Amino acid sequence: MTDTRPDPPVHRISRVEDRERLLAEALAHAEAQEAHYKVLPADEPEHGRWKTPLAVLLLLVAAWIALTPPRWMAGADAPRPTAGERDRGLRAAIWIQARQVEVFRLREGRLPEHLSELPVQMPGLTLVRSNNRVYQIRGRLADGEILVFDSAQPSPAFVASAPLLSAEGTP
């Protein structure tokens, strides 16, 4: 009595020759498939090869425009505050702060230890007391130099900020 049941697959390919044959067939099939999709039609090289260089060129032009847009495209750049305007602003802030120190002195009978004792403290300014009467307020100019307001000898440059604080300074 013979067994009519088919051999399990493992038995059918168990031989070395069978496995090598199947592997060769699989590889050949894969190569054929890859070649089928890889090869361009006859007219594709003429119509498609220019796309990639053109895309690269467009990307370069886009990057150039984004990084350094030409004036005719971006228009004139709006101005930013100049160093002179910022320095003038520093003088005005020091002048206003000095007058607030005077108000504090009149009310408290002493100079403040720090500008933080004042109701409003301008950022970037420091108070240095020379003695019970004389003080300095310091700030940094745009070029890095220290601008000093000395209450004993206020510079006329600070007085130039006075129109800001008076009704005459308004148009």
Added chain:
Amino acid sequence: MTSSPHRRSVTSGDVLLALAGVALVAAVLYPGTKRTLLERAVAAAQADVETVSGVATAYRDETGGWPAPAETGEVPAELAGRLPPGFSFQAGSYTLEWSRWETVEPAAQPWTTEAPPDGLESALPPQADSLAETEVPVETLGAVTVHARDGRVLAALLERFGASRSFVRERCWTLVLPPTARNRS
């Protein structure tokens, strides 16, 4: 009739070309868009400053004093009911701040010109002891400050309102509202 799958497929060159076209259009439109946004921010900041200064001045004319100062980005309590509905001190590209400064006339308190010798500072009485008991005119100023990272907004505000009324410092621009009523300390 059958068509070849190659003719209908999208190649990497097609994708790259489409991306490059989009990038080029975006790069061309970007400067104009940025300029338009800046112009809008400047116009909005100018309008907001004029609104706040106008309302604060009206408040001062009615009550005789400026509204109390508020933190940056916060609407002063006295102005809350006077500003347009929905008015905010926090905009997208800038923030508003209301301040009130007390100052004294320099002529009312002349600067000290003589410093004491070293070592005698603590022995000297503060100069203002006697002045604290006298009446000295103290003026109160109002101020609207715009905080903005973009210096072009600050420069535009300085140009619009003038250097005689405003000044620029670091990342903020301040409009000083003049005193009209004088208080006594």
